[in-house]
Amino acid sequence: MTHSAxxxxxxxFLTSVRRMFAHKPKALVGTLAGSLVVGxxxxxxxQDTWQxxxxxxxxxxxxxxxxxxxxxxxxxxxxxxxxYCVIKFKDxxxxxxxxxxxxxxxxxxxxxxxxxxxxxxxxxxxxxxFKLAKTxxxxxxxxxxxxxxxxxxxxxxxxxxxxxxxxxxxxxxxMPVGTKVLLRITSRDVIHSYWIPALNGKRDAVxxxxxxxxxxxxxxGIYAGQCTEFCGLSHANMRMETIALSKxxxxxxxxxxxxxxxxxxxxxxAKQGESVFLNQCxxxxxxxxxxxxxGTPAIAAPDESVWSGAAPNLTHLMSRNxxxxxxxxxxxxxxxxEVWHATSDVFGAKYLAGxxxxxxxxxxxxxxxxxxxxxxxxxSNPTQLEATGGKYRGMPYLALSxxxxxxxxxxxxxxx
Amino acid sequence: MFSAGFKYFIGLTLLSVVAxxxxxxxxxxxxxxxxxxxxxxxxxxxxxxxxVVTRDGDTQRPQSASTSEVPGxxxxxxxxxxxxxxxxxxxxxxxxxxxxxxxxxxxxLAEWMVQSWSERASSDAGYNSVVRKRLLNPIEFPVLAxxxxxxxxxxxxxxxxxxxxxxxxxxxxxxxxxVIIGGTLFAIKPDxxxxxxxxxxxxxALGIVAGGIAGSSFGLREELxxxxxxxxFSHPECGAERSKYFDKNAxxxxxxxxxxxxxxxxVNGQLTARVVGFxxxxxxxxxxxxxxxxxxxRNLETDEFRLVADLxxxxxxxxxxxxxxxxxxxxxxxxxxxxxxxxxIEKPSSSGYSYNLTxxxxxxxxxxxxxx
Numbered sequence: 133m134t135h136s137a138x139x140x141x142x143x144x145f146l147t148s149v150r151r152m153f154a155h156k157p158k159a160l161v162g163t164l165a166g167s168l169v170v171g172x173x174x175x176x177x178x179q180d181t182w183q184x185x186x187x188x189x190x191x192x193x194x195x196x197x198x199x200x201x202x203x204x205x206x207x208x209x210x211x212x213x214x215x216y217c218v219i220k221f222k223d224x225x226x227x228x229x230x231x232x233x234x235x236x237x238x239x240x241x242x243x244x245x246x247x248x249x250x251x252x253x254x255x256x257x258x259x260x261x262f263k264l265a266k267t268x269x270x271x272x273x274x275x276x277x278x279x280x281x282x283x284x285x286x287x288x289x290x291x292x293x294x295x296x297x298x299x300x301x302x303x304x305x306x307m308p309v310g311t312k313v314l315l316r317i318t319s320r321d322v323i324h325s326y327w328i329p330a331l332n333g334k335r336d337a338v339x340x341x342x343x344x345x346x347x348x349x350x351x352x353g354i355y356a357g358q359c360t361e362f363c364g365l366s367h368a369n370m371r372m373e374t375i376a377l378s379k380x381x382x383x384x385x386x387x388x389x390x391x392x393x394x395x396x397x398x399x400x401x402a403k404q405g406e407s408v409f410l411n412q413c414x415x416x417x418x419x420x421x422x423x424x425x426x427g428t429p430a431i432a433a434p435d436e437s438v439w440s441g442a443a444p445n446l447t448h449l450m451s452r453n454x455x456x457x458x459x460x461x462x463x464x465x466x467x468x469x470e471v472w473h474a475t476s477d478v479f480g481a482k483y484l485a486g487x488x489x490x491x492x493x494x495x496x497x498x499x500x501x502x503x504x505x506x507x508x509x510x511x512s513n514p515t516q517l518e519a520t521g522g523k524y525r526g527m528p529y530l531a532l533s534x535x536x537x538x539x540x541x542x543x544x545x546x547x548x
Numbered sequence: 549m550f551s552a553g554f555k556y557f558i559g560l561t562l563l564s565v566v567a568x569x570x571x572x573x574x575x576x577x578x579x580x581x582x583x584x585x586x587x588x589x590x591x592x593x594x595x596x597x598x599x600v601v602t603r604d605g606d607t608q609r610p611q612s613a614s615t616s617e618v619p620g621x622x623x624x625x626x627x628x629x630x631x632x633x634x635x636x637x638x639x640x641x642x643x644x645x646x647x648x649x650x651x652x653x654x655x656x657l658a659e660w661m662v663q664s665w666s667e668r669a670s671s672d673a674g675y676n677s678v679v680r681k682r683l684l685n686p687i688e689f690p691v692l693a694x695x696x697x698x699x700x701x702x703x704x705x706x707x708x709x710x711x712x713x714x715x716x717x718x719x720x721x722x723x724x725x726x727v728i729i730g731g732t733l734f735a736i737k738p739d740x741x742x743x744x745x746x747x748x749x750x751x752x753a754l755g756i757v758a759g760g761i762a763g764s765s766f767g768l769r770e771e772l773x774x775x776x777x778x779x780x781f782s783h784p785e786c787g788a789e790r791s792k793y794f795d796k797n798a799x800x801x802x803x804x805x806x807x808x809x810x811x812x813x814x815v816n817g818q819l820t821a822r823v824v825g826f827x828x829x830x831x832x833x834x835x836x837x838x839x840x841x842x843x844x845x846r847n848l849e850t851d852e853f854r855l856v857a858d859l860x861x862x863x864x865x866x867x868x869x870x871x872x873x874x875x876x877x878x879x880x881x882x883x884x885x886x887x888x889x890x891x892x893i894e895k896p897s898s899s900g901y902s903y904n905l906t907x908x909x910x911x912x913x914x915x916x917x918x919x920x
Binding site for chain 1: 842
C-alpha cells in the first residue's frame with residue numbers, strides 16, 4: 133500500500149471519529165454514565181468508604197455525606213453553566229461582544245457565597261479532626277509498623293486486657309469489639325499509609341515518627357484495608373485486615389498468642405521441618421521459644437539480610453488467615469468464605485479455629501516457599517540490591533527442594 | 549491536511565509507544581518506566597484526539613504562507629556543544645557534571661529544533677517569533693524563574709550561615725520588611741513603570757547574590773565550623789562534655805515533639821515514661837525492632853542530668869572476641885530542659901538482653917525498653 137493510500141485511510145478514519153464526536157454525543161455520554169453507574173454497583177466491596185462499621189468511620193461518614201451533597205450540587209451548577217456557555221456562545225462567526233471589566237456586586241456575591249460554604253464546612257471539619265485526634269479515652273494500644281510490603285502489629289503489656297507479655301503478629305490486626313483502640317503507627321523503611329476504610333480514615337506511617345489512629349469496631353468481623361501511600365514495587369500487594377472479636381473471643385486469642393512454643397514430636401515430618409526452618413528461615417523469621425540443638429534460643433537476625441531490618445514473626449502463623457503481607461490467603465477459598473461470611477455470633481469461633489490442615493491453602497503457600505519473588509514482585513535479584521548494600525527488600529528465592537517444602541509446610545502447620 | 553498540533557502529538561504518541569516497547573524488551577523491571585511511558589501515551593493520545601476534534605482550536609486558519617529561506621543566527625549550537633563537552637568531561641570526573649551536561653545538551657537541542665522549525669513557519673519573521681514564544685515560553689519562564697529563585701535562595705542561605713545568629717535574625721527581619729514594603733508599593737501603585745519594577749527586583753536579587761558570594765568567601769560562622777568538626781551535634785559520647793557548641797533546644801521543633809514514642813521524665817528522683825495512649829506513667833516502653841525510635845528526656849530536677857540508653861552489646865572485632873556495650877545518651881540536660889534521643893535496637897528482648905534507660909549517676913531508677 134502506498135504512502136498516499138495510508139494517508140487517505142487515516143484521514144478517513146479521523147474524519148469518522150470526528151463525526152462520531154460531533155453527531156453522537158448523547159450515545160457517548162450515555163455510555164460513559166452507564167459505565168460509571170454499573171461500576172458503582174459493585175457488591176461485596178470490602179473496602180467501601182461509604183459503609184462505616186465503627187464510630188470513628190461514622191464520624192467521617194456523617195461529615196462526608198453532606199459535604200459530598202453540597203459539592204455535588206455546586207459541581208452540577210458549574211458544569212451546567214459551562215455546558216450552557218459552550219453551546220450558547222459557540223463560535224459561529226458572530227462578532228465578538230463588547231468587552232467590559234468589573235461587576236462589583238456579582239464578584240462580591242460570587243466570593244462571599246463560596247467563602248460561607250467553605251466556612252461552614254471548615255467548622256464541621258475541624259470538629260471531626262479534633263474528635264478523631266482524641267487519645268485520652270484509649271482503652272487499648274497496638275503498635276503498628278509498616279515496611280515493604282507488610283504490616284507488623286505488636287501489643288505492649290496491658291494487664292487489664294490479659295496481655296502480660298508482648299504479643300507480635302503481622303498481616304491481620306486482631307482487636308476486641310466495642311473497645312477504643314489506639315494504633316501507634318510508624319515505619320521501618322519508607323512512607324506507608326494505614327487504612328481500614330470501614331473503621332477510620334488513613335494515617336501515614338513515617339520512619340522515625342509515631343502517629344496515632346483510633347479504631348473501634350461495632351461488630352465482630354473482618355475489615356479489609358490497603359496501604360495507600362505508594363511504597364515501591366509491591367505497594368499494590370501490601371494489604372491488611374483487621375479482625376474484630378468479641379471480648380471473650382479476644383481473651384481467647386490473647387491467651388493463645390501468649391502460649392508457649394510446642395516443639396513437634398520427634399521423628400515426624402514436622403520435626404524435620406523444624407530443622408529446615410532452623411537452617412534456612414530463622415535467619416530472618418522469628419519463632420518465639422524455638423531453640424537450637426544446643427538449647428540456645430534461635431534468634432532471627434533480619435537486620436543482617438533485610439533492608440527494613442525485620443521479617444514477619446511466625447510464632448503463631450496458623451492463627452492467621454493470610455500470609456505474605458496479607459496478599460495470599462492462608463486458608464482455601466471455601467474455608468475463608470466460611471469465616472468471612474460467618475454471622476457475628478459464630479465468627480469468633482470460626483476465626484479462632486485457625487488453619488487446619490484440610491483448610492490450608494497449600495497451592496499458594498508452596499508457591500511462596502518455592503520462589504517468593506515469582507509470586508509477589510520484590511527486589512530479589514542481587515544486581516538490584518546495590519542501593520541497599522546487598523540487603524533484600526522482601527523475601528528472596530531460597531532454592532528449597534520439594535522435600536524441604538513438604539517438611540516446612542508440615543512444620544508451619546504446627547505453629548498454631 | 550493534518551494540523552501542526554496533531555502531527556506533533558501523534559509523533560509523540562508513536563515515539564512513546566516505541567519507547568515503551570523498547571523498555572519492555574531492554575529492561576528487567578519496567579514498573580516505573582512502564583507507568584511513566586503509559587501515562588505519556590495516554591496523555592498525548594488524548595491531546596491528539598482533542599486536536600483532531602478542535603483542529604488546533606484554530607477557527608481562522610491563515611492561508612499557508614511561503615517560508616523564510618534564510619535562517620537566523622542562533623546561539624544554541626554553541627550551548628549544545630558546551631553541554632556535550634560537560635557530558636564528556638563528566639564521564640571521567642563526576643556524575644553531577646555529566647547530568648548537568650545532559651540537561652544542557654537536551655535543552656539546547658530542543659531550543660535549536662524549535663527555533664529552526666519556527667523560522668520556517670512562514671515568511672513573516674514576527675509571526676515566526678510569536679509561534680516560537682507560544683511554544684517555548686510556558687516552559688522557559690518557569691524554568692528560568694526556578695533557577696533564578698534557586699540562586700537567590702542559595703545566596704541568601706550563604707549570607708545567613710556566615711553571619712552570627714543575632715545579625716542573621718536582624719537581616720531576616722530587614723529583608724522580610726523590604727519584600728513586604730516592595731510588594732505593598734507594587735500593589736498600591738499598579739501603574740508603576742514596568743522597567744522601574746524590574747530594576748528594583750533585579751537590583752535586589754543582585755544584591756542578595758553579591759551578599760551570598762561575600763558570605764561564601766567569609767565561610768561559616770565559628771560555632772557551625774566547630775560543630776561540624778565535632779560531628780554536627782551528634783555527640784555520641786556519654787562522658788564529659790567536649791564542647792559547649794550543641795543545641796540545647798534540639799527538641800524545640802513541633803514536628804519532633806508531635807511524633808515521639810515516649811517522653812521520659814525525671815522528677816523527684818523518679819524516672820517514668822509518658823506514652824501516648826496510656827493515661828498513667830509507665831515503667832516500660834515498647835520499641836519496634838530495627839526501627840529508629842525517637843524519645844524525649846525531660847529533666848524536671850534542679851540539677852543537670854543526662855539519660856543513658858543501654859541498647860545491648862555488639863561483638864568486638866578485635867582479637868579476643870569480646871563484646872562491647874552499646875550506649876547512647878543525651879547531652880547533659882539543664883534543669884527544666886529537654887533532649888531528644890534516637891533508639892534503634894536490632895535484637896528482640898527474647899534474645900535475653902535487658903534493654904533499659906537510666907539516668908547517669910542515679911541508682912535504682914530505670915525504664916525497661918521492650919523489643920517484641
